[in-house]
Amino acid sequence: MKKFLAAAFVVTLSACGGEEVGPLTGAEDGAIEALAETSASLAQPSPAFIPKPTGTCPEFQEGTLTFRPAGIPARSVRIWMSDAARTLDGPLIFYWHGTGSSPTEATTGLGTAQIEAIKAQGGIVVAPSRDPAAGTFPWFYVSSTSRDDDFRVADEVLACAIQKVGVNVSRIHSMGMSAGGLNTTQMSYRRSGYIASVATYSGGRSSTIPTQDPTNKFAAMIFHGGPSDQVIINFQTVSTNYYNDLKSKSQFAMICNHGRGHSIPTDARAAVWQFFQAHPFGTVPSPYAGGLPSTMPSYCQR
Incomplete structure (x- = not known):
């Protein structure tokens, strides 16, 4: 197993709202060394929930790759990674785009600075394309179908990443975001066997979703845009439903009303990446349980 190291970069928000990436200070470098020392002892998903490849895996490189899970159509997937993935076991982040958008939305939803920091850790950002058979919305479960194709694609990408470069x-x-936020909500339950934590931009829960592994108390950062966040459904309502369901199950969740309607809160992208780093698999209690860090958006609450 390759050693996991945090990125030798720090992401900050400038006073005008832009992102900057710079070298670590000595104190930050020490924090990274501490993270590297503890990463080997992190809780891990049960091997029963870690998928195995069902088709031939492509060679991993940055760009658009084709995956061929058994029994469903091949799917193109946009991958962001660097050569660091071949020497470091880094994180893997799935990004699901909204209706009418494309996999490259990840550069807006996650942010290029965060993607570069993830790549430097040996991490991989994964943005699947849609199957047109899903219908009006890009993802099958969002279109109220019972087909598990999108998450079988996710399983295949994860399995192949583990096989080819390590994760x-x-x-x-x-x-x-939006349909992608709703799909992330679905994934958080349906793939709770391996999901560590999630972030939804205008996602949420409107009905019961089966839970793969109820013992995994994954954490969630849930965003909505307030009363005007409505496109077919009221995303403030379904986001609140998601938050309340997780809290009722003693899972850590924070809800963030950015108040800008149906949009991606780009001011929060660095905070989302920080949230993911603070919530690896099995992080109970949350390090945020006693109060949110000052780096979290002021409109977020536990």
Whole structure:
């Protein structure tokens, strides 16, 4: 197993809202060494929930790759990674785009600075394309079908990433916007066997979703845009439903009303990445349980 190291970069928000990436200070470098020392002892998903490849895996490189899970159509997937993935076991983050968008939405939803920091850790960002058979919305479960194709694609990507370059299985996360936020909500339950933590931009829960592994108390950072966050459904309502369901199950969740309607809160991207780093698999209690860090958006609450 390759050694997991945190990135030798720090992501900050400038006073005007832009992102900057710079070298670590001595104190930050010490924090990274501490993270590297503890990463080997992180809780891990049960091997029973870690998928195995069902088709021939492509060679991993940055760009658009094709995956061929058994029994469903091949799917193209946009991958962000660097050569560091071949020497470090880093995180893997799924990004699900919104209706009418594309996999490259990840550069807006996660942010290029965060993607570069993830790549420097040996991590991989994964943004699947949609199957047109899903219908009006890009993802099958969002279109109210019972087909598990999208998550079978996710399983295949994860399995192939483990086989080809290695992944820190304690650090598998999901996020997305709108239909992608709803799909992330679905994934958090349906793939709770390996998901560590999630972030939803205008996602949420409107009905019961089966839970793969109820023992995994994954953490969630849940965003909505307030009363005007409505496109077919009221995302403030379904986000609140998601938050309340997780809290009722003694899972850590924070809800963030950015108040800007149906949009990606780009001011929160660095905080989302920080949240993922603070919530690897099995992180109970949350390090945020006693109060949110000052780096979290002021509109977020536990």
